[in-house]
Ligand code: FES
């Protein structure tokens with residue numbers, strides 16, 4: 376496909392020399408020869424295998440844990456419970472002051488989702504660890520659970536996470552992230568048409584071909600090397616340092632090629648407990664998710680619900696947009712308060728709308744904790760917004776691409792969250808898309824520019 | 831646990847090991863012999879990342895017991911390049927941008943090799959069929975299909 380290269384020629388010196396030219400990937404020779412080292416390609420003599428005992432319930436109080444039969448299982452070296460973890464309650468984003476700490480490394484007194492880690496078993500072989508894990512007896516008192524965001528926000532809903540005290544994240548702006556711009560009700564009052572729609576998505580699993588895991592080797596001087604496929608090396612290093620109450624200088628993290636992540640490997644889940652196991656046994660430890668764990672236990676993309684109400688004029692201008700977004704964090708925060716916040720800034724879309732009102736909620740339910748995945752916080756929002764744009768265009772009988780030209784943001788426009796638009800290239804992208812897709816639009820739109828108002 | 835002896839050739843070299851009875855070929859290759867080119871993506875026969883060639887046939891090493899491989903001739907992707915020169919399939923995967931994270935790549939190359947060994951000039955449908963038990967989550971498959979077709983063309987040009 377031949378793309379025009381004269382866009383923004385006055386601000387670019389490159390002439391787009393690289394566009395359309397193949398460039399070999401630096402890592403490809405290692406991949407095709409099987410030489411690329413993934414974390415699990417590290418093998419140490421005397422390495423122990425870690426398996427997790429997980430909650431079979433969505434929400435339950437733990438009455439007691441009995442590890443005596445598991446301890447006697449041949450090959451078992453160490454069994455870890457909550458009391459072994461120096462700082463058992465953590466939250467990943469505490470590093471950027473997004474608290475409170477709300478998640479346990481190993482469950483302490485309560486489980487809040489089906490699959491939550493309760494007891495870690497370390498054994499000579501994977502098989503022994505698995506068999507012993509099956510012998511750990513946990514006595515649960517099952518509690519009522521909530522799986523639906525709107526149910527969770529109702530008064531009297533089961534409380535999912537006591538560290539929050541209510542079933543939503545508490546922002547400094549209150550129960551949700553808020554954006555207020557212009558006067559949305561006045562905008563609706565003056566609009567020719569109003570369209571209100573709601574959009575919903577389910578959780579999505581990244582399903583990388585390489586499952587989450589790490590291999591830890593003690594260096595013999597109270598320092599530990601951790602080979603990991605984390606996508607968030609320094610988040611992991613710093614959170615491990617907090618959880619294990621060990622200075623970062625004792626932790627040597629080695630990353631490298633990740634066998635597919637897509638955002639699914641940014642949480643801090645396997646490394647702290649594996650390093651703790653290596654510290655308490657003095658032996659190398661590997662903790663690798665089974666395929667089943669990768670699919671059921673690792674964080675998916677959050678389920679979302681987006682309610683959009685738009686006021687539109689017959690000539691195509693959107694004059695008011697009100698959005699309420701809900702992000703299902705599952706039982707713990709992980710990266711979801713940030714994802715919901717991103718949505719708040721993003722929801723007007725790449726359009727200039729004079730009156731905007733946005734609320735986004737980060738909601739706790741007894742579902743698998745969700746977290747990052749490619750554009751989390753905005754991807755589902757974009758799906759909802761662009762479907763809404765098509766519906767609005769149909770409502771006023773306008774071509775959907777021309778409708779987007781009418782509303783496209785341009786340099787200098789103030790966005791609803793008070794960031795002036797800079798470097799917008801939406802109009803130019805749509806012009807090129809119009810040509811490439813052979814979807815012609817009126818000449819006035821082909822003459823538009825992101826730099827200037829009017830033609 | 832009782833150890834059993836296993837002996838086979840791996841990429842032409844004699845290998846002998848004692849393994850626990852029930853050890854998969856994937857574990858034996860990776861953890862005992864040290865060939866980590868076959869990858870474990872599922873350990874249950876669903877992803878194809880562990881694919882190897884046993885006596886000319888494509889096999890999932892995670893579902894093959896090492897002790898059943900006595901006397902076999904086993905080939906893996908790590909043994910494909912000869913004297914540092916890439917095999918045409920490896921070259922084609924590189925040139926056609928058919929690797930991203932690379933985790934599926936050794937298994938894909940094994941599946942493609944068995945196809946081209948039996949069918950030097952495959953149709954696109956035959957390529958798709960041959961790769962259909964190997965999962966790739968990164969590329970969307972098309973570059974891999976193109977790489978295999980490109981390697982087939984390169985082979986037939988060399989032969990001509
Ligand atoms: S590891 Fe053998 S098929 Fe997935």
Ligand code: FES
Pocket residue numbers: 584634635928929930931932933934935965966967968969
């Ligand atoms: S390149 Fe990542 S799974 Fe295929």
